[in-house]
Amino acid sequence: MDPTPWRRGRLLLAALATAALGAIGLSAAPAAAQEWRGWNIHAADYPNGIGMDAFTRMVGERTSNRIRMRTFHSAQLGQQDEAIQQMRLGTIDFANFNLSPFNNLAPTTNVVTLPFLFRDVGHMQQAIDGPAGEAIAQDLERIGIIALSWYDAGARSLYTTRPVRTPADLRGMKIRVQTSDLWIDLMRALGANPTPLPFGEVFTSLQSGVIDGAENNWPSYESTRHFEVARYYSTTEHSNVPEVLAVSAQRWRRLNDQERAILRDAARESATIQRRAWAERERVSRERVAAAGVTVIEISDRAPWSALMEPVYAKYAADARLAALVRQIRELR
Known part of the structure; x- marks a missing residue:
């Protein structure tokens, strides 16, 4: 009996096993770290800056720094109208925006901008965390912006x-x-x-x-x-008018479900931190x-x-x- 075909079969099986192990190793390898740029019009110690820094810290910790975020505070990346365009183009990855400049882009933002609509802060938060927020998020997604959570901006x-x-x-x-x-x-x-x-x-x-x-x-x-x-x-x-913490739809599309869940949870927790800081800052500012x-x-x-x-x-x-x-x-x- 000629042993050559048998040896060839053994060699082919060995090659396939090695390739399979290599594929497993590749799939188990950690994903390359992502460097994200964020925009904020306010100073870092402003309530919005405090909320955004909490957000970036939580995302970094929960992704083992696979997503590394840096917020450029004090409008270092341009004024708000410019930053909105950069977000839509994907050159800014995340940001905290006031909703008023979206009035001409996302129709439902006009509703929460309407004067004398809300009875008080509690009423506004109930609306934006519920029906108003859901409607606005749908409109923003159509223009390339994914809403994650809502910040207070005071009366x-x-x-x-x-x-x-x-x-x-x-x-x-x-x-x-x-x-x-x-x-x-x-x-x-x-x-x-x-x-x-x-x-x-x-x-x-x-x-x-x-x-x-x-x-x-x-x-x-x-x-x-x-x-x-x-x-x-x-x-x-x-x-x-409430404010939105959002990410670029271009970045969002490249994330897996687990990463998206991490971002949403961190954003909601950061909103709680920002709102608490906002109430205190409002009191102090009036006194000053x-x-x-x-x-x-x-x-x-x-x-x-x-x-x-x-x-x-x-x-x-x-x-x-x-x-x-x-x-x-x-x-x-």
Whole structure:
């Protein structure tokens, strides 16, 4: 009997076994580490920065540093409109954004931007953690952004270079707004002259008289030192727009299910941390500007203000889907 075919069979089996072992070794090998870049408009010690740093730390720990995230705080990678475009292109991997600049891109973000919609912070959180958040996340995904969790941004009020006690006091004043048609129409409805500007230009514009005022929350007013050039803060609390912690859809598509679950869990936990830090920072900021001599004008009756918002609701919540979401939010108890 010729032994050659038998020897050849043995050699072939050995080769196949070696290849199989090699394949097992390759599949068991750790995935290459991913380096992620993140954007944040605020300083690292701001509540949003604290939340984002907690998020990146948890993701690093839970992925054994397979996903290594670095947040570039203080708008190092550009202003918000630029960062949104970079996120959609995939050159920024994750970010914390205010929702107002998405008004022209994701229709449901208009709903949570509507003035005088939320009764208080608790009402806003209930809505954004529920029906409003689900609807907005769907819209954002369509433009290449995956929402993971929601941060607080406080109630926004007016601060100006001269006193504002009623809507009539705003007539003709140049008020900085974010780049959003809704915010422009909101200020027009109040009789003001809306002036879209990047956030980083507000201080010098107030100082030089290019604008007469702006609107934002207590921590933003205090941390940017806008209170030094706009000495009147009127507690209109006209808006309580939440913020989103999100990742680029391009990055998201390259993750497996386990990694996605890690990111979602870490993002939700970071939101709890951010909200707690936000409440404390809001209290401290108000105390600081009051101690600096700012005149705080308490607006106890907001009915004359909200009555002027009917044209805004008619324009931005007329669509059946958006009107239904407004009703759903108002009915939350």
